[in-house]
Amino acid sequence: MLLSKGFEVEMYTGTPAGEVVGFSDKIVATLEGFVREPDARNVEYTTAPFCRYEHLLCELLKPRVRLRDYLKTLGNYTIIPGSTLPLGGAQEFHRSDPQNPYHTYIENTYGTNVVTASIHINIGMSDPEQLMRACRLIRLEAPLYLALTASSPFFDGNITGFHSTRWQLFPQTPEHVPLFESHLHHIRWVENQLEAGSMQSVRHLWSSVRPNGDRRPYNLNRLELRICDLVSDPLHLLAVTAFLEARLQQLLATPELEPLEKSTLSASTRSEDLLAIALDNEKAAAKSSLDAQMRHWETGKVIIARDWIQQLYAEIHPFAKQSGIGCFLNPIQQILRNGNQAQQWLQQAEKTSPTEVMQGAIAQMQTQESLLAEDICPPAVAYV
Numbered sequence: 001m002l003l004s005k006g007f008e009v010e011m012y013t014g015t016p017a018g019e020v021v022g023f024s025d026k027i028v029a030t031l032e033g034f035v036r037e038p039d040a041r042n043v044e045y046t047t048a049p050f051c052r053y054e055h056l057l058c059e060l061l062k063p064r065v066r067l068r069d070y071l072k073t074l075g076n077y078t079i080i081p082g083s084t085l086p087l088g089g090a091q092e093f094h095r096s097d098p099q100n101p102y103h104t105y106i107e108n109t110y111g112t113n114v115v116t117a118s119i120h121i122n123i124g125m126s127d128p129e130q131l132m133r134a135c136r137l138i139r140l141e142a143p144l145y146l147a148l149t150a151s152s153p154f155f156d157g158n159i160t161g162f163h164s165t166r167w168q169l170f171p172q173t174p175e176h177v178p179l180f181e182s183h184l185h186h187i188r189w190v191e192n193q194l195e196a197g198s199m200q201s202v203r204h205l206w207s208s209v210r211p212n213g214d215r216r217p218y219n220l221n222r223l224e225l226r227i228c229d230l231v232s233d234p235l236h237l238l239a240v241t242a243f244l245e246a247r248l249q250q251l252l253a254t255p256e257l258e259p260l261e262k263s264t265l266s267a268s269t270r271s272e273d274l275l276a277i278a279l280d281n282e283k284a285a286a287k288s289s290l291d292a293q294m295r296h297w298e299t300g301k302v303i304i305a306r307d308w309i310q311q312l313y314a315e316i317h318p319f320a321k322q323s324g325i326g327c328f329l330n331p332i333q334q335i336l337r338n339g340n341q342a343q344q345w346l347q348q349a350e351k352t353s354p355t356e357v358m359q360g361a362i363a364q365m366q367t368q369e370s371l372l373a374e375d376i377c378p379p380a381v382a383y384v
Contacts, residue, residue: 002323003245004124004222005056006049007237009063010117011230012042012080013071018087018358020080023071024096031070033063038103039115040096041089043067049124049222053238053328058377060234065373068366081341081365083117083152083166083229086358090115090156105200109171116166119149121225121241122212123248128183134223134248135209136179136259140274140297141247142208142227143281144312147305148240148332150289151229151341154354163289163342164229167282173206174198179271180211181260183220190217208282223248227282232341232365234372239331246316249323263298273300289340306336 013027014020022040034045045067047059064079071077080086093107093115106114125131150163162168174193180186193199202216208227213220225244231237251257265273277295284292290306313332320326338344348357 002051002325003248004049004051005241005245006122007047007056007060007241008044008120008122009046009060009230010037010042010044010119011064011067012082012085012117013067013077014041014080015076016078016359016362018080018355018362020085020087020089021077022094022096023074023077026074027067027070031063031066034067036096037115038093038096038100038106039112040094041085041115042117049122053242053325054376056241057234057238057372060237061369061373061377064369068369078362078366080117080358081151081230081232081361082154082358083164084155084169085112085115086152086154086157087355088157102200113169113171116152116170117230118166118226119228119231119237121228121244122222123225123241123245124222125248126221128211128220130252131211131220131223132180132183132186133255133258134251135211137251137257138223138225138244138247139179139207139209140259140278141312142225142278143285143292143294144305144309145225145240145244146208146227146229146282146285147289147292148243148309148335148340149228149231149236150285150343151231151345153342153346153349154358157354159346159349159354162286163340163346164286166229167227167286171206172208173204177205177207179260179275181271186211187217208278229341232361233331233368236331236335238328239335242320242325242328243313243316243332245325246320246323246329247312249319250316253319259297265300289342290336309336 012020013023020041024036024040024043027034027043028036034043045063050056090112093112097103125134146164152164152166155165210224211220212222212224263270274297277297281294284294292305293302294305296303320329345357
């Protein structure tokens with residue numbers, strides 16, 4: 001049985017030349033389904049949860065078609081791929097709602113380090129203890145999903161030396177988020193953070209993975225993977241999602257994958273040691289993505305991210321095939337072969353410049369979306 005899945009998609013708006021320009025106040029006032037971020041230059045839409053990947057593809061595409069149509073009414077504006085401000089504008093915060101006190105806190109505390117665009121993948125899981133087990137496993141493997149999706153090698157007009165500049169800059173908050181050993185552990189920890197002021201609200205938990213639900217931390221119904229850079233290719237995003245879902249299907253079928261039990265690290269310090277490995281692997285993925293040297297959570301031994309993903313692919317493929325989603329996994333092999341978005345952009349930048357690379361990527365993204373929407377999805381509803 002397939003799990004339910006939905007996406008939170010953050011995107012920049014701007015010009016075909018690559019200048020990021022903020023319209024989120026206008027977009028949110030006009031288009032249903034879009035919400036504003038603290039900075040006006042990016043905007044977010046959320047897809048409804050579906051089990052079937054065919055439905056998810058159209059749910060990803062339709063809001064973008066509507067957004068592009070609306071942006072045309074404002075002038076020669078479009079959607080900008082990537083997860084950081086690529087060609088400039090990082091020195092100043094562009095408030096979308098100057099009267100919002102939480103936005104004031106965000107600007108004063110983090111500045112433009114949080115003006116990023118990303119994909120959050122939500123997978124439905126109703127049993128809270130199964131959900132916590134899933135969060136433990138996926139948090140330890142979250143760096144692999146960043147390695148597959150890295151798309152922010154440029155920032156403020158420069159090549160940064162990171163494949164995911166977004167994750168390098170983004171302030172994980174609170175500073176120390178443990179591997180939650182149970183639902184009760186999570187509840188008590190969140191309550192303590194709120195009381196201490198290290199979290200401003202239940203939403204103010206910014207780690208690579210978190211349990212989510214309608215009444216956090218008490219009523220939880222989904223795992224939220226927050227580490228991924230923006231994946232502009234919808235078919236690649238579905239592949240990453242299928243990879244995640246198949247891994248969770250494997251975990252549900254074989255609970256002994258529990259990291260706190262299966263890892264061979266010292267039992268006395270295992271939880272903290274695993275957390276340290278996860279954080280180190282996240283930094284390595286932000287730097288070198290698929291080429292990163294990581295430590296495997298089972299043994300602590302060094303492994304290249306690309307090789308680890310290939311090993312997992314072989315493990316989970318039978319579960320994906322059994323669920324009828326094996327075909328959606330295929331682009332994973334393409335990413336491993338040809339490189340992720342950041343790696344491809346960096347190769348192109350060796351011959352041109354970040355500006356020319358981004359301008360080409362903007363045009364390519366629009367063409368791809370148009371063809372997919374025309375071939376696969378019914379006509380999108382107009383914004384008016």
